[in-house]
Amino acid sequence: MSSSPNPAPPYASLDDTDRAILAELAADGRLPNNALAERVGVAPSTCLARTRALHGCGAIRGFHAEVDPAAMGLPLQALISVRLSAHDRAVVAAFRARSVRLPGMVAVFHVAGADDYVLHVRAASADALRDFVLDHLAVDPAVQHTQTSLIFEQARGLG
Amino acid sequence: MSSSPNPAPPYASLDDTDRAILAELAADGRLPNNALAERVGVAPSTCLARTRALHGCGAIRGFHAEVDPAAMGLPLQALISVRLSAHDRAVVAAFRARSVRLPGMVAVFHVAGADDYVLHVRAASADALRDFVLDHLAVDPAVQHTQTSLIFEQARGLG
DNA sequence: ATTGAAATGGAGGGATT
């Protein structure tokens, strides 16, 4: 009923082996195919084929190193809640597209509730963070209100 | 002024090559050492030594596959703001330690402001999300208040 | 400390059962 009529049944064909592969690779993205195959209990060639298929269908989006932000000269992190002034599809989509390209952007969450977006950003200093908000968000006519919360500490979950 | 007197000057010795390696591996965690060496402009052996050093000093925390949550049977994501009833070090540390082990936990942010924590979680369904909040947060005496915001959409940043 | 080359080991691909 919209312009994108679900192209494919989303992951209906994934079995336990596939999910095990996803879990292992999420935990250790550099796990070699041989070791991965052993862990999930299939032959290496099968495992390779599965992993490729998971790439292809979009279940695996990519591989990334987890880097200590301080090591890149961006020791500060913040969560910025953003309330938009309008909520039509075009405004929301445009804001998302702009946001992901902003310098220091880690993740963009479109959320339900009073606020529309939560932005996870990194910055070199308190000044840089302030400038980020002023230069990229406060000036944006689509943005009605922002609230910045400094991140004291971040930890990765295990589940 | 506390019990941990900065063990090491944090990343003072990182040069442009190191930061380039971090940036490349953050963008593509499976980039082979050869290709990585070429991109940052050093010999493979040098690159390998650098990368290992970056492991060793904690600048690289690990490698992870980015998996579509829907593929793991956890199509719902939420940000849960948590306000604690007390703010002494022991309570806060204990809450963090417990949180990271909760099922479906993606990330735990300890933030400044009215709320103390923001939890990024995944769930199989709205019911499962409700149960998560009721069973793991609402019953926790350290938790005073929670607010759950469903994530409509998430995007990775590029900066 | 970095480099280049040489040796080791593992990954990738195909054919067969």
Next chain:
DNA sequence: AATCCCTCCATTTCAAT
């Protein structure tokens, strides 16, 4: 889907600068 085998390439070590 799994096992074997073969080829190829990346990683690693080492000597030299």
